[in-house]
Amino acid sequence: MKFQHAAPLLAAAWLAACSTPEPARPAAPAQPAAIVLPAPSQPVAAPPPAAPRAPLPPMQVRTMRDVQQRLQDLGYDPGAVDGVGGARTQSALAAFQKDRGLRPTGRMDSVTREALGK
Secondary structure, X not given: OHHHHHHHHHHHHHHHHHOOOOOOOOOXXXXXXXXXXXXOOOOOXXXXXXOOOOOOOOOOOOOHHHHHHHHHHOOOOOOOOOOOOOHHHHHHHXXXXXXXXXXXXXXXXXXXXXXXXX
């Protein structure tokens, strides 16, 4: 019979524990203030434009190593100049073909070989 009186007290304690508000969450950090720099006393000149590259002399493109070297000389990234036509060589070759208005297949053909040799 003692448990009949304890039940309402336990229920009240449980409800009180469940109904306590969550602790307040910290506010999001404020955005840092913009830093305003003073205007320079002298105008800043833009850097001079890069000098155009001199055209490369014609070359015989016979091997994959020649293709990779020529692509590298023209500013493309064929990967290592090792004579193995991997994914980077195909990507560089396709970019070269696209830039020259050729069908960008990433594969060497006679038209691409001729364009590379010029």
